[in-house]
Amino acid sequence: MQLSLSEDQSQILGFLDGLTKPYASVPMHDHSLALTSGELDAALVENGFLDVMAEEELGPATAALVVEKLARLPFAVEAAASALVRRLIDPELPRPLCLVEEGQLRKPVRFLADGATVVVVGPSGVRSFTVSADLIGAPQEDTLYAYPVAFLTGLPDTLTTHDVDPAEITRAWRVALAAEAAGLLGAALQSVVTYVSERKQFGRHLATFQAIRHRLAEDQVVTNGVYWLAIRAAASGSQADAAMAALHAQEAAKRVTYDYHQFLGGMGMTLEHPLHLWTYRLKLLTAELGGRGANALAAADALWG
Amino acid sequence: MNFEWSEEQDAFRQTLRDFLAANLPDDWEKFSEHGPASPALTAFARDFCKKLADVGLLFPHWPVEMGGEGLGPWEQQILAEEMWIAGEPRGGQYMNVNWIGPTLVKYGTQEQQARYLQPITEGKSLWCQGFSEPDAGSDLASLRTRATLTDGNYVINGQKIWTSYAGLADTCFLLTRTSDDRKKGITILLVPMDTPGITVRQIPSLIGEGDIHEVFFDDVTVPEGARFGDEGQAWEIIAYSLRNERLGIPRFTLARAALDRAVAMLKDAGDFAREYVRIEAARCATLCEAAATANYAIVQKRVDGLGVGPESSSARFATVMCERAVCEFVVEFVPEALAGASPYLKMHHQRGIVAGIASGAAEIQLNIIASDVLELPREPR
Numbered sequence: 001m002q003l004s005l006s007e008d009q010s011q012i013l014g015f016l017d018g019l020t021k022p023y024a025s026v027p028m029h030d031h032s033l034a035l036t037s038g039e040l041d042a043a044l045v046e047n048g049f050l051d052v053m054a055e056e057e058l059g060p061a062t063a064a065l066v067v068e069k070l071a072r073l074p075f076a077v078e079a080a081a082s083a084l085v086r087r088l089i090d091p092e093l094p095r096p097l098c099l100v101e102e103g104q105l106r107k108p109v110r111f112l113a114d115g116a117t118v119v120v121v122g123p124s125g126v127r128s129f130t131v132s133a134d135l136i137g138a139p140q141e142d143t144l145y146a147y148p149v150a151f152l153t154g155l156p157d158t159l160t161t162h163d164v165d166p167a168e169i170t171r172a173w174r175v176a177l178a179a180e181a182a183g184l185l186g187a188a189l190q191s192v193v194t195y196v197s198e199r200k201q202f203g204r205h206l207a208t209f210q211a212i213r214h215r216l217a218e219d220q221v222v223t224n225g226v227y228w229l230a231i232r233a234a235a236s237g238s239q240a241d242a243a244m245a246a247l248h249a250q251e252a253a254k255r256v257t258y259d260y261h262q263f264l265g266g267m268g269m270t271l272e273h274p275l276h277l278w279t280y281r282l283k284l285l286t287a288e289l290g291g292r293g294a295n296a297l298a299a300a301d302a303l304w305g
Numbered sequence: 306m307n308f309e310w311s312e313e314q315d316a317f318r319q320t321l322r323d324f325l326a327a328n329l330p331d332d333w334e335k336f337s338e339h340g341p342a343s344p345a346l347t348a349f350a351r352d353f354c355k356k357l358a359d360v361g362l363l364f365p366h367w368p369v370e371m372g373g374e375g376l377g378p379w380e381q382q383i384l385a386e387e388m389w390i391a392g393e394p395r396g397g398q399y400m401n402v403n404w405i406g407p408t409l410v411k412y413g414t415q416e417q418q419a420r421y422l423q424p425i426t427e428g429k430s431l432w433c434q435g436f437s438e439p440d441a442g443s444d445l446a447s448l449r450t451r452a453t454l455t456d457g458n459y460v461i462n463g464q465k466i467w468t469s470y471a472g473l474a475d476t477c478f479l480l481t482r483t484s485d486d487r488k489k490g491i492t493i494l495l496v497p498m499d500t501p502g503i504t505v506r507q508i509p510s511l512i513g514e515g516d517i518h519e520v521f522f523d524d525v526t527v528p529e530g531a532r533f534g535d536e537g538q539a540w541e542i543i544a545y546s547l548r549n550e551r552l553g554i555p556r557f558t559l560a561r562a563a564l565d566r567a568v569a570m571l572k573d574a575g576d577f578a579r580e581y582v583r584i585e586a587a588r589c590a591t592l593c594e595a596a597a598t599a600n601y602a603i604v605q606k607r608v609d610g611l612g613v614g615p616e617s618s619s620a621r622f623a624t625v626m627c628e629r630a631v632c633e634f635v636v637e638f639v640p641e642a643l644a645g646a647s648p649y650l651k652m653h654h655q656r657g658i659v660a661g662i663a664s665g666a667a668e669i670q671l672n673i674i675a676s677d678v679l680e681l682p683r684e685p686r
Contacts, residue, residue: 001314001379002307003605009306061306193679207681216681217674221622224602225595232308232598244591251588293584296591300583303590304568 009062012052016069019043023075031271033280034146035075044070045095050082054091060084060172064179064234068227071183074277076147078111080176084234085119088172089126089162093117098131099173100152107287108149112136118152120159121173126166127159146280171239174246174289174298178230181249181285185223185256188278192216192260195267195275212263219259222252240302247295253282254292308598310383317380321362321387328356329394334648337392340513340655342470347431347515350396354428357395363428364402371410372426378607382600386558392652397432397470399554401425404546405432405478412534412542417495421476433474433498435465435520436543442467443666445480446488446540450522452481454529459494461502461525469663471505471518474498480539488540493533500525513655547665556624556660557596560631563653564589567631567639570647582638589634592627599623615677618670625667628660 005013023040044050049070053063063083070079078096086097096111102122112118114133119126137151193216196206206212226249233241257279261268264275289295310318330336339345357363366381367373374380385403388395395402406425409418424430441448450463461481471477477496484490498505502525508517534542568586571577577586599620603613635642635650642650661667675681 001310001601001605003602004609005306189679193681197680197682204685205682207675208684210684213675213681213684214668214671216679217619217671218622220674220679221599221619221626222595224599224616224619225592225623228598228602229591229595231306232594235306235308241594244587244594247587248591248595251591293580296584296587297580299587299591303587304565304572304577304583 005065006057008057009065012049012058012062013065013069015047016049016066019047019049020070020073023073026074026274026277033144033271033276034148035277036077036148037075040073040075041077041096044077044079050079050095051087051091053083053087059235060175060237061231061235064175064231067176067179068183068186068230071180071278071281072187074187074274076111076277076281080180081119081173084176084179085169085172088169089119089128089164093119093128094130099176101289105152105154108143108145108284109152110145110147110149110284112150112152113148119169120155121166121169123166126162126164126169128162129156129159132156144280145284146277147284149284167239170289170298171237171242174242174295175230175233177285177288178226178233178242178245178249181253181282182223182227182230184278184282184285185219185226185249185252188256188260188275188282189216189219189223191273191275191278192263195264195273199265206263215259216263219252219256222248222255226252238302240299243295243299243302246289247292247299250286250288250292250295253286257282310379314379314383317365317376318383318387321384324357324360324362325387325391325394328353329391333392333394334652337394337652338513338648338655340510340516341393341396342473342516343514344473345514346394346396347470347473350394350398351429351431353394354396354398356428358426358428364406364426367402367406371406371422378604382555382604386555389555389559390562392559392649397474398425398428398430400432400434400470401430408542408546411545412538414530416530417533421495424475430476431470431474433468433470433477433518433520435468435471435477435479435496437467438464439466443669446491448480448482448491450479450481452483452492452494454483457529458526459529459531461494461496461522461527463522465520465522466518467508467663468505468518468520469516471498471520472507472515477503477520478533480543483536486537489537491539492536493539493542494527494531495533496525496527496531500527502526511655511658554664555597555600556628556657557593557600559653559656560624560628561590561593561597563650564593564631564634566647566649567635567642570639570642576638585634585638589627589630592623592630596620596623596627615673618665618673619678621664622667622670622674625661625670628657632657 052058053060067080067083081097081099082095094117096116098109098112098116098118100120116131118131119128137153143149199206229245229248233245267273365374365376369375438448452459452461479494479496483492502523504521506519510517603617603620
């Protein structure tokens with residue numbers, strides 16, 4: 001057991017901090033529902049941050065750490081699937097990588113765009129295709145998620161079948177979900193902590209009211225749990241660990257999202273405060289992989305048969 | 306990062322399991338229904354701890370210069386896990402090796418170390434901690450048990466409550482007030498429990514027989530040499546001790562073991578196929594594993610020589626969450642377990658009620674997380 005960051009991991013996370021510094025805050029006067037940056041995406045690819053899993057001394061735990069850190073940015077970037085799942089299917093698959101559950105085409109797909117790789121995962125296998133514009137629905141102006149999302153209108157006649165175990169890809173997807181949620185949860189918590197530590201009512205900082213302090217403290221406990229379960233699941237490769245990490249992430253997301261906007265009062269309803277850039281990503285993650293119930297059942301299967 | 310136990314750590318765990326298998330009686334699960342502070346378990350623990358000491362397993366995590374094996378925090382964790390899963394056959398002596406011994410070494414005089422360490426290392430002594438009072442529970446710094454230094458002796462008057470193990474303990478790690486300064490006026494005295502003027506009254510409890518007590522001090526007189534640390538140093542010393550104590554009971558391992566037992570009972574009854582049962586079971590297991598990893602992160606800090614910080618309160622609260630969840634799961638889906646069908650689950654449930662109350666209430670842990678982990682502005686007093 002060695003839970004400290006290795007020297008390599010510390011260095012990589014340090015480099016990542018430096019690289020992402022220009023994206024660590026919301027651009028002035030930008031009140032977008034979702035923030036994305038092609039430059040950030042390109043810089044991550046160019047510097048190999050999405051390929052750290054391939055390095056023997058780094059592996060999936062480091063990839064999960066990278067995903068967690070990137071998710072803390074207010075900018076949504078497709079990192080989780082690329083860093084933690086792509087290599088298990090085909091490391092040459094073009095990005096962004098869009099993971100779709102077999103039979104669930106009605107759901108919004110994160111980062112779906114012309115040229116993206118869609119991977120359909122389900123009982124009949126793992127299949128992929130490069131999506132073209134004619135398979136993407138009309139742009140959604142009224143989406144409420146802080147990701148770029150679009151809908152598939154159907155599947156192409158031919159998909160590439162990958163000779164990989166769909167259970168293994170689903171496991172990695174759960175890890176990716178948990179690692180991304182861990183970063184989102186951490187950033188959302190920090191954002192609220194900052195606000196309630198500055199905002200005063202009744203002559204006191206909001207953070208001095210126990211009604212808020214204790215709930216935030218409990219949120220810290222579950223956020224910390226999501227972080228450790230996600231990294232452990234990445235490192236262990238265990239089906240049970242992955243399902244529990246995804247379950248805990250989705251439970252935590254459900255728990256905190258309304259609370260956090262509540263603590264911000266009126267500001268919690270605005271696009272002026274950036275909280276939604278994390279919470280409205282968390283909301284969509286709660287719908288992934290069948291949601292809490294499905295991940296709980298997967299955990300039960302793995303733990304007890 | 307590596308989340309796997311090393312071969313040496315696995316071997317150490319197996320050594321402990323072999324020892325437990327060889328030294329616990331066949332009817333141990335039924336026997337362990339006696340609370341950890343009951344006369345029956347305390348008497349058993351004296352014999353059991355001596356056997357542990359004889360094979361170097363009572364305090365293997367202590368440094369070599371203290372007589373230990375120098376194995377370190379991970380082995381302390383493994384030791385605690387295996388003992389707690391087994392129903393804690395060390396009884397109250399777990400405190401000795403977790404924090405009383407190390408605290409004696411860090412803060413005690415040579416005379417105190419000479420007097421108290423050997424009985425601990427031989428598995429003979431039982432301590433109690435005289436902290437809470439009727440009007441000083443979570444607000445521990447408001448304690449009023451007074452110790453007055455007169456002619457080279459401290460004269461103690463006051464009352465403690467919720468004191469575990471007091472009925473059978475040899476020595477009390479007692480917090481007393483020696484001046485009116487709220488925190489700097491608190492002083493520790495090491496008080497033999499057979500000192501005249503001490504009255505112990507057992508409080509019937511849900512935990513089991515003999516677990517919690519009231520302790521009355523009426524003109525109890527001890528020599529000045531019974532003072533532990535300097536006058537007014539108690540707050541610093543117990544901050545050190547309690548952080549070890551909060552980590553010392555790996556309740557999440559027993560909760561997880563209890564959950565597995567409950568699932569086994571449900572399977573036997575053909576009731577584990579229902580999805581809502583499986584979902585709840587998975588939630589419980591997830592909370593147990595979240596608590597485990599949070600606690601392991603703290604152990605790692607100790608390994609790295611960083612000390613145990615306020616994050617231990619977060620790990621402790623995670624443990625409370627999993628303990629409660631498993632208790633609720635058992636009541637909801639295996640109610641017969643608490644009515645005689647499973648001594649093990651009954652034992653777990655009895656001890657589970659303590660999780661959020663003892664060693665600093667769960668709400669205090671939340672206060673610590675809010676102030677010292679999240680660094681929120683403090684509440685006005």
